[in-house]
Amino acid sequence: MVTTATQHRLLTPGPLDLAAELERGAYSPPACDDVIAELEAAGLRGRGGAGFPASVKWRTVADASGPRVVVANGEEGEPSSRKDRWLLLNRPHLVLDGLLLAARTIGADRAVVYLSHEETVTAMREAIAELPVPGLVPEVHVVEPTYVAGEETAACRSISGGPALPTARPPRVCDSGVDGRPTLVSNVETLAHAAWISRNGAAAYRESGTAGSPGTTLVTLTGACAAPGVYEVPFGLTVAELFEVAGGFTGAPAGFVMGGWFGGLLGPAHASTVCTYEAVRAAGSGFGCGAITALAPGTDPLTVAAEITAWYAAESAQQCGACLKGTAAIRDAFAALRDGTASDTDRHNLERWGRTLPGRGACAFLDGAAGWARTVHDEFPDHFGR
Incomplete structure (x- = not known):
């Protein structure tokens, strides 16, 4: 049995109030001279999905010219994930600690918490109201919960007054994000880890993982x-x-x-x-x-694929033809496979789409739907060919 009791820095038996967080060092100055260098030494990677090195994102925005913005992304439109909501409900001050740390480190004069679930909005507003440190006060920006709303360009577009829909890149948000300003968009878990690392050091963070896998x-x-x-x-x-x-x-x-x-x-x-x-x-x-x-044992992979690719087709931002048509075509082909009515052309198209559609959309949403075509074909050949 694997035990993680000694690793539980973020998870706790229950919510921690401000007093408990202060006892743990929340809002105290970093113990390191160079926060970005410490994040790099720790090997911290973004927890929003892409796993991009956090230090690179922070440094890019810190080196940009003009007024900067930092966004704590807690929208969490992924249907099967609950980690961000757990943090926002149970450790809101740890998230705010990381957000304010990021603002100071990159020189941002505006900080925004980007949310879409009512309970997290309430928890974050209450935590902001009791901030014990003077200075920058984060804003809370609320959007309807959708998958694409959590994409970083969609977040910046919404905060700037537009719809919560992705935009084409370039420009990258680190160059032109909220109101055209260089913007750091960071997942709330990433910010929580960054706050911990700034107080406890990169070495302690790396040691909390397994050999060769820090953190x-x-x-x-x-x-x-x-x-x-x-x-x-x-x-x-x-x-x-x-x-x-x-x-x-x-x-x-x-x-x-x-x-x-x-x-x-x-x-x-x-x-x-x-x-x-x-x-x-x-x-x-x-x-x-x-x-x-x-x-569960006996689950039909084609039924799962058909249900989830139907969700992809419904969740498409419908801004780009490749995504609109591609997600619908993948949905229909998987439905035919599940129902036993698929043709050889359906099978061939699914295999082809799984390898050729990634990268064709304005954002990465289409890549996810195409990934289902590719993985089911590769991992479940007996089902795929029935």
Whole structure:
């Protein structure tokens, strides 16, 4: 049985109020001279899904000219993830600590908390009202909960007064984001880790992971496990070891929905895959936001694929033809496969779309739908060809 008791820096038995956070060092000055260098030494990567090095994003905006903005992204439109909501409800001051740290570090004169769930909005407004430090007061910006609203260009567009829909890049938000200003958009978990690292140091952070895999991460484990929920685990455990933290599998998994709904579907053999960004990518999927669903024994992968690609078609921003047509075509082909009415052309098209559609949309949303075509084809050939 894997134990993570010594790793639980972010997760706690219950909500921590301001007094408890202050005892843990919240809002105290960083113990390091160079916060960005410390994040780089720690190997901290963004927890919003892409896993991009946090230090690179922070440094890029810090080096930009003109007034800057920092956004704490807690919109969490991923249907299978609950980690950001857990943090916002239970550790709002840790998130604010990281947000204000980021603002000071990059020289931002505006800080925004970007949210879409009523309970998190309430928790964050209450925490902001009791901030114990003078200076910059973060704003709260609320949007309707959708998947694409969490994309960083959509966040900047919404805060600037437009719809919460992605925009084409370039420009990147680090060059022109909120109101055309250089903007750092950071997931709330990333900010929580950054606050901890600034007080405890890169070395302590790296030691909290496994050999060669620095740090811990929050994961949302659901499906065929004894105790679904949000857990903090060290990087470098296998999928099976992660689910041991959640009480173990309740039966031999039929597969794994990886990285939220963006990483597609991996077969049951991937219980032995190590959970790092690189290893899961090499397996043909992505670790993403750390949400993993274990499919119950006997689950039909085509039924799962049909349901989730139907969700993709419904959630499309409908701003670009490639995405609008591509998600609908993938949905229809999977429905035909599930229903036993697919033609050889349907099968051929799904295989082709899985490899040619990524990168064709204005944002990465289409890549997620295409990933389902590719992974189901590669991981479940017997079902794909029925």
